[in-house]
Amino acid sequence: MADDPADAPPPARLGAGTLEATPPSGTPVAGRASGTGAPTLEDVARVAGVSRATVSRVVNGQRRVAAEIQAVVREAIATTGxxxxxxxxxxxxxxxxxxxxxxxxxxxxGSPSTIDFADPFFGRVVGGMLRALRPHDVDPILMLAETDFDRSRVISSLRNGNADGALVVSTRGEDPMPALLVEAGLPAVVFARPGRPIPLSFVDVANRDGARLAAEHLVARGCRHVAAISGPLDVPSAQDRLSGFQDAMARHGQAFVPTAGGNFTYESGLAAMTALLDGYGDLDGVFASNDLMALGAIEALQAAGRRVPEDVRVIGFDDSSLGALSRPALTSVRQPIEEMAAEMARILLDTIADPGRRVTSTIFEPTLRIRASA
Amino acid sequence: MADDPADAPPPARLGAGTLEATPPSGTPVAGRASGTGAPTLEDVARVAGVSRATVSRVVNGQRRVAAEIQAVVREAIATTGxxxxxxxxxxxxxxxxxxxxxxxxxxxxGSPSTIDFADPFFGRVVGGMLRALRPHDVDPILMLAETDFDRSRVISSLRNGNADGALVVSTRGEDPMPALLVEAGLPAVVFARPGRPIPLSFVDVANRDGARLAAEHLVARGCRHVAAISGPLDVPSAQDRLSGFQDAMARHGQAFVPTAGGNFTYESGLAAMTALLDGYGDLDGVFASNDLMALGAIEALQAAGRRVPEDVRVIGFDDSSLGALSRPALTSVRQPIEEMAAEMARILLDTIADPGRRVTSTIFEPTLRIRASA
DNA sequence: CAAATCCGCGAGAGCGCTCTCCGATCCTGG
DNA sequence: CCAGGATCGGAGAGCGCTCTCGCGGATTTG
Known part of the structure; x- marks a missing residue:
């Protein structure tokens, strides 16, 4: 890979400040001997007057090493850097x-999934993983898997020992990634129950319970004609949220819940709400399967002259920062994303440490975050 | 890359007994011989009937290898997996x-910087980097650097050859990370001009130009009494945005721009706007140095009974998804974050390929994204 | 037709580390 | 005071790969 002038020419270059690269004078490298630059175990051993093996033992703390020698070695490690x-x-x-x-x-x-990363959801998941991984000195390699090629790259990376396992967060139901991982017998944990049952560890939130929370809240607030905006039904969580909501509403006397499908985007929420309003003008409550769609729904409601929450109450799912910042602030079912991500990391680390381990799943309880919209 | 399960030359064994629920019958591992599990160059060489060196050459495409042998080797690679x-x-x-x-x-x-990742900004930067890195087969390792310990971990990782370079995106002005990198003589590129001048490559947006765009737009819209909400002034970009705005307003006849300082958060924007309103009741335009603060400002404005944009026009900076989704949708100065991130990756890769290279910087031109708020 | 040239392949030496022996030292009990 | 056991450091063999070097055969040139 030399240079590729074919690459997108960087636009709008204004100033090209060029400073002389300073030769790092004070780099704490000392007492080396080999030609490459970085001190090796060998170098440390020589300085400390011990063998490579001993230095290795000190570094890794595997076997008891005499305190005295240990001190000498540490000293040597410090001086050599x-x-x-x-x-x-x-x-x-x-x-x-x-x-x-x-x-x-x-x-x-056409949807460069920059969207993925613009959605705070992924950021929170990744952040949670990072924090859980860090104390174990495990580094996270970030990879997008949009195409089959990407996915095979992930599998290859794992197979050729570039990484010890995978933490997968999927955006869609029929994602082939989990199955590929299982097939290859690679340690992995996924976020949310996979589309079809496969022997793979996962963490999830009790989606049905979350939906029930939303339903009960709407009912308690006096809503009598509520509708639902669901996510794509091939996604298990979307399915559970919808059916959980329907069941809960049925228990509270509303046997039929008008429903429109979305795909977790703002626009789809807006469209779904508009459609719903068309068919059911007397709605006084809406449950959307995620916050983005709930926000879209509110927009549609307001465009139709309905006030939120006075005329129609709206509840989302995710408790994203978006919902907290919007007006009216969004009432939402909160899943403890960071903890869930941390749990994923924990399970994966366990699996890596003991590959014979059986697959496990952890389900987290959602809570209702009540704000202004419902 | 079709591999028929039929052609399993030597007795293929994989780490059986690790999985329990699925018998992964069709795992594409075949034709190994060594004990570890994964086929090695040696294995391929044996199957192909050539030397290790030749296989290596085929794999890396470094020197000419006879087409015929090349075919045999590729075949062997496929069958061995x-x-x-x-x-x-x-x-x-x-x-x-x-x-x-x-x-x-x-x-x-007290601020677990989950916030970092909840902010779509980071997601966009990381996403842009990923896309730019992918075609070069370079993997991004994600690391948080909040404490000195974290930072030394980054430096260590780099020094011990865990990674070839660093792409840094800082959240604050006096971040020690860039200086540490320079000190250690490690290849790195940072997002936004560092707080103090150091020989380090960076990409940035022309902050002053962006601020000018905002000023001119407000003036064109008829605003006569505009205020500014700045970011922390130890951050160069915050400084440039403020002074750029002030200068542009001065050119348009408003010599004094009431200013309140924030720290890039929603709350600080809200507080700043409230303070501003206190002292200058006749404001008809506000420029905030990022979208989050602009959103906070709008909240404060509305709380004070001002309509946006009818009474007061508000412009943010960043063009984040938050602003696009909020109502009124936020007019904002857009920086091409994804392209900037890609350029960072490009510069870093170049630097890694040619360490003697002098540091460079690329400045991108911002554009004004006009929505409802101004 | 012989000599010079070139091209493509194989042999082999490590890269820096861990880890299994083994030998040396020390401690303990008889 | 000595045998036996426990403890701790050293030697050395690789892990899988790349890359330099050199050699043989094909090709070209005088």
Whole structure:
């Protein structure tokens, strides 16, 4: 890979400030000997007057090493500025200390899934994983898996020992990624129950319970004609949220819940609400399967002259920052995303440590975050 | 890449007994011989009846290899299901094919910077980097750098060859990360001009131009008494946005611009606007240095009975998805974040390929995204 | 037709680390 | 005071890969 002038020419170059790159004078490298630049175990051993093996033992704390020698070695490590070469280590240990965080989904024409990352949801998940991984000194490698090629790249990375396992968060129901992982027998944990049952660990939120919470709240607030805006029904969570909501409403006397389908986007929520309003003018409550759609629904409601929450109450799902900032602030079912992500990391780490382990799943309880919209 | 399950040359064994629920019968692993599990170069060489070196040449396409032999080798690779062991490769090449993406900032008490990731800004930057890195087969390792410990971990990772370089996006002005990187002589590129001048490549947006755009738009819309809500002034971009705005307003006849300081959060925007309203009741236009603060400002304005945009026009900076979704939709100065992130990746890759390269900076031109709020 | 050239392949030496032996030292009990 | 056991450091063999070097055969040139 030399240079590729074919790459998108960077637009609008104004100033091109060029400073002389300073030769790092004060780099704490000392007492090396080999030609490459970085001090090696060998170098430390020489300085400390011990063997490579002993230094290794001190570094990894594997076997007891006499306190005295340990001090000498640590001293030598400090003066040489030694840091272990992870490539060499993982070559022999067959562990990389890295996991792949896969943001996966089927490719959608024209929707560069920048959207993925613009959605705070992914940020929260990734953030939660990072925090859980960090104390274990495990690095997260971020990969997008939109195309089959991407997915095979993930599998390859794992197979060739670039990473020890995968944490998958899918955007769609029929994502092939989980199945591929299982097929290859690779350690992995996914966010949300996979579309079809496969032996793979996952964490999820009790979607039906969350939907019930929403239903009960609407009922308690006096709503008598409520509708639902669902996500794509091939996604299990969307399915559960809808059916959970319908069931709960049925228990409270509303046997039929007018429903419109969306795809978790703002626009689809707007469209769904508009359609709903068309057929059912007397609605006084709406449950949307995520916040983005709920926001779209509010927009449609307001455009139709309905006030939220006075005329129609709206509840979302996710408790995203978007909903907290919008006006009226969105009442929403909160899933403890960060904790869920942390749990994923924990399960994966366990699985890596003990590959024989059976698959597990952890279901988290949602809570209702009451704000202004309902 | 069709591999028929029929052609399994030597007795294929995979780590059986690890999975329990599925018998993964069709795993594409076949034709190994060594004990570890994954086929090695050696295995491929044996199957193809050539030397290790030749297989390596085919894999890396480095030197001419007879087409005929090449075919045989590729065949062997396919039947063995060979994937190169990256650890072994990077041990000798001293390249890892990975870069660290550092989300950095000073530690703040009580604010678990989940906020970082909930802010769509980071998502967009990271997404842009991912896309630019992918075609080069470079993997991004995500790391948070909040504490000194985190930062030294980043430096260590780089120094011990865990990654080839760093892409840094800082949240604050006096972030120590850039300086540390320069000090250690490590390849790195930062997002936005560093707080103090150091020999480090960066990309940025022409903040002053963006602010000018906002000023001119407000003036064109008839605003005569405009105020500014700035970010923390130790951040160069916040400084430039403010002074750029002030200068542009001065050119248009408003020599004094009432200003309140915020820290890029919603709450600070709200507080700043409230304070501004206190002192200057006749404001008819506001420029906030980012969208979050602009949103807070609008909230304050509405709370004070001012209509947006009828009474007061508001312009933000960032063109974030938050602003697009809020009502009234936020007019904002757009910086091409994804392209900027891609350019960062490009510069870093160049720097890694040619470490002697001098530092460069690329400044992008902002544009005004006109929506409802101004 | 012989000599010079070139091209493509194989042999082999490590890259920096871990980890299994083994030998040396020390401690303990008889 | 010595045998036996426990403890701790050293030597050395690779992990899987790349890359330099050199050699043989094909091709070209005098």
């Amino acid at each position: 030694y840091v272990p070469n992870l490539a060499a280590r993982s070559l022999v240990t067959r562990r990389t200390g890295a996991v792949i965080v896969v943001v996966s989904g089927a490719e959608e024409q | 060979y994937v190169p062991n990256l650890a072994a490769r990077s041990l000798v090449t001293r390249r890892t094919g990975a870069v660290i993406v550092v989300v950095s900032g000073a530690e703040e008490q």
